Amino acid sequence: DGGITQSPKYLFRKEGQNVTLSCEQNLNHDAMYWYRQDPGQGLRLIYYSQIVNDFQKGDIAEGYSVSREKKESFPLTVTSAQKNPTAFYLCASSMDVPPSGYEQYFGPGTRLTVT
Amino acid sequence: DAKTTQPPSMDCAEGRAANLPCNHSTISGNEYVYWYRQIHSQGPQYIIHGLKNNETNEMASLIITEDRKSSTLILPHATLRDTAVYYCIVANFGNEKLTFGTGTRLTIIP
Numbered sequence: 001d002g003g004i005t006q007s008p009k010y011l012f013r014k015e016g017q018n019v020t021l022s023c024e025q026n027l028n029h030d031a032m033y034w035y036r037q038d039p040g041q042g043l044r045l046i047y048y049s050q051i052v053n054d055f056q057k058g059d060i061a062e063g064y065s066v067s068r069e070k071k072e073s074f075p076l077t078v079t080s081a082q083k084n085p086t087a088f089y090l091c092a093s094s095m096d097v098p099p100s101g102y103e104q105y106f107g108p109g110t111r112l113t114v115t
Numbered sequence: 116d117a118k119t120t121q122p123p124s125m126d127c128a129e130g131r132a133a134n135l136p137c138n139h140s141t142i143s144g145n146e147y148v149y150w151y152r153q154i155h156s157q158g159p160q161y162i163i164h165g166l167k168n169n170e171t172n173e174m175a176s177l178i179i180t181e182d183r184k185s186s187t188l189i190l191p192h193a194t195l196r197d198t199a200v201y202y203c204i205v206a207n208f209g210n211e212k213l214t215f216g217t218g219t220r221l222t223i224i225p
Contacts, residue, residue, distance in 0.1 A: 004158075035215075042202065042215035043159070058212065090158050104151075104213065106158025 003027065004107035006091050011112045013085075021076045021110045023091030030095065032074035033104065036060060037088040049074055078112065085114045118142070118205045124220040133190040135219050137203030140184040146207055148179060150188045151215070152199040159202065159215070162188065198223045 004025045013019045025032065031050050035043040035058075045058030049068040063082025068074055074093075078085045088111050092104040120138040127133040139148065149164040163170055163177045165186070170177045176189040190197055202218040 040217070042217050044215075045212055048212075088156075092158070103161040103164075104159075106160070109156070109158050111156075 004091060004093055004105055006089075006107035006110050009108065009110060011110055013112070013114050015114055016080045017114075018080060019078050019085075019112065019114075021078065021089055021091075021112070023074045023076065023107060024072055025074075025091075025093045025105075025107075026072060027093055027095075027105060028071070029093035029105070030071070031093060032068065033092040033094075034058075034064070034066065034074070034076045035090040035092065037090060037109075043090060046076065078114075085112060087112060118214065119203045119216055121201075121203050121216065121219045123217065124222070126222050126224055127190075127193050128224050129195060130192055133193040133197065133221060133223070135188040135190075135201050135203075135221060136185065137188070138185045139203070139205045142183050142205050146205050148177065148183075148186050149204040149206060149213065150175070150177065151202045151204065152197075153202070153218070154196075154199045162201075193221075193223045195223050195225065197221065 007022045033048040034046040037043050044060050046064050047055055047058050047066045049055035052071050055066050055068050065077045088109050090109045091107045094104045147164050147166050150162040151159040153159040162174050165177045165179055179186045200218040200220050202215050204213050206213050
């Protein structure tokens with residue numbers, strides 16, 4: 001049963017603490033992505049990775065860090081430098097190989113609340 | 116720098132066809148039109164994409180105008196489970212940076 005898993009679904013942290021969000025996929029996809037969504041807004045790209053050991057900044061990378069040591073895993077760390085970390089975080093992956101198209105498959109998301 | 120324009124909300128009666136419009140007047144020749152939807156508090160779900168020809172799959176149909184400046188997503192027989200926010204996205208094929216705007220909130224009315 002292939003898919004993308006994110007854990008936990010809800011996460012609470014105190015201000016000033018770093019927190020790592022998990023994202024795992026068993027779809028054998030090369031590309032993985034992290035998005036952030038604020039209430040009533042669309043998704044904004046934080047980081048993406050096309051291949052193991054390589055990743056690029058998205059539109060709002062400041063205050064975040066990622067790693068891609070394995071094809072299946074793309075964890076996101078929300079650091080204390082992120083000014084407004086409370087948000088809904090979505091991980092996605094894609095095969096990124098023509099001509100299948102550019103379908104991104106999304107996980108269920110992690111809702112992070114920092115107080 | 117929005118590439119697409121969508122109405123913020125729409126209603127559709129259950130069982131009827133839902134037609135969701137999208138304007139993308141600045142689309143370039145190598146850019147595709149993608150549609151995703153997001154049911155409340157879940158991750159977005161891919162629906163369909165196209166370049167210039169009309170496309171149909173098990174979920175929906177995509178009608179792209181001849182000048183490619185607008186498109187319409189059609190859900191042929193809307194059900195209550197189709198209530199969601201629908202995103203129209205324009206992107207180069209293989210471009211990792213999909214830009215999700217605020218989309219259209221579609222409500223299916225019983």
